[in-house]
Amino acid sequence: MSLFDWFANRPKSGSINQQPSEREIADGLWTKCEECGTLSYNKDFRSNQMVCLECHHHRRVPAEERVCQLIDVNTWMPLDEGLRPIDPLKFRDRKAYSDRLRETQEKTTLTDAVYTGTGQLEGLPLALAVMDFRFMGGSMGSVVGEKLTRLIELATKVGLPVVIVCASGGARMQEGMLSLMQMAKISGALERHREARLLYIPVLTHPTTGGVIASFAMLGDIILAEPKATIGFSGRRVIEQTLKEKLPDDFQTSEYYLQHGLVDAIVPRTQLKKTLAQLIRLHQPVPKVSSVVPLPEAMPV
Numbered sequence: 001m002s003l004f005d006w007f008a009n010r011p012k013s014g015s016i017n018q019q020p021s022e023r024e025i026a027d028g029l030w031t032k033c034e035e036c037g038t039l040s041y042n043k044d045f046r047s048n049q050m051v052c053l054e055c056h057h058h059r060r061v062p063a064e065e066r067v068c069q070l071i072d073v074n075t076w077m078p079l080d081e082g083l084r085p086i087d088p089l090k091f092r093d094r095k096a097y098s099d100r101l102r103e104t105q106e107k108t109t110l111t112d113a114v115y116t117g118t119g120q121l122e123g124l125p126l127a128l129a130v131m132d133f134r135f136m137g138g139s140m141g142s143v144v145g146e147k148l149t150r151l152i153e154l155a156t157k158v159g160l161p162v163v164i165v166c167a168s169g170g171a172r173m174q175e176g177m178l179s180l181m182q183m184a185k186i187s188g189a190l191e192r193h194r195e196a197r198l199l200y201i202p203v204l205t206h207p208t209t210g211g212v213i214a215s216f217a218m219l220g221d222i223i224l225a226e227p228k229a230t231i232g233f234s235g236r237r238v239i240e241q242t243l244k245e246k247l248p249d250d251f252q253t254s255e256y257y258l259q260h261g262l263v264d265a266i267v268p269r270t271q272l273k274k275t276l277a278q279l280i281r282l283h284q285p286v287p288k289v290s291s292v293v294p295l296p297e298a299m300p301v
Helices: 003-009 042-047 063-070 097-108 142-158 173-195 236-243 254-259 269-283
Strands: 030-032 039-041 114-121 124-131 162-168 200-209
Touching: 030 042, 039 042, 063 114, 063 124, 063 162, 063 269, 114 142, 114 269, 124 142, 124 269, 142 162, 142 173, 173 200, 200 269
Parallel strands: 124 162, 162 200
Antiparallel strands: 030 039, 114 124
16 A cells, blocks of 8 residues: 555544544533533633633523622621421422432532522622522522521611522422412511612522512512523413413513513623622612621631
8 A cells, every 4th residue: 555545545533443523522621612612711711700701601600609709708608508408298209309309419519509698799798699500490499488588687687788699490399388488488578678778689690480580589679680591480382372472582581671671780790790899889888797796707718
């Protein structure tokens, strides 16, 4: 065989035994955008707050990562970490609810679908709650409702603004009526917070639906949303079948909600901390936290 024939017939994959395949992605080094497919170096991707550098797609953020993005270093004070869900109805579908809880807790290392605590955002004290969609779709059960209510009541007593970062599929069906009651409980706590003339800002992320959007997610003094987030009560297909009409392509998006006056602003994640700080400075006097209620020792984030 001549040298020319060898080059003409050599394997194009670069290896004799290797079959043509998709580009391999080294574990832990690169992240592939779910929207445009662009590969981003993990360090750059995280420094951009998990927003695609190419198409600006906002990837879902774990609760602990969101706290790091918003809260100043060494100022985070978690609250009610010991609250854990139980199975009061002994609910079972394809598997027992108690088994689902245990498996989800082991997989995510979370106790339930929300982080709550106090901290500082650009030096401004606030009460922060962050929902995590990884835990059973961010569903709102008794623990989520209790932790949010306790956070809001503490903020009312101390004089803190409240920010809740929402990401949820709605109420948790496995807890039945107990889950639905959380809507009224949280809303009542927010009303007392409003009567104290304190600021509440919900941030709607992808997705925010069901009982969450039907209660505390839409009760803010100023309602913010991330770009292209899915926001709505029931699913698009259910609405189309009920109305027997074709809905607009951008229906149930943050852009649609802004156009129809249901949210006040769409804020890119990279601008969220700065925007929240500006709003708090404009609308909320700085409280004297230490002179009102002692708070737990801060933890680094």
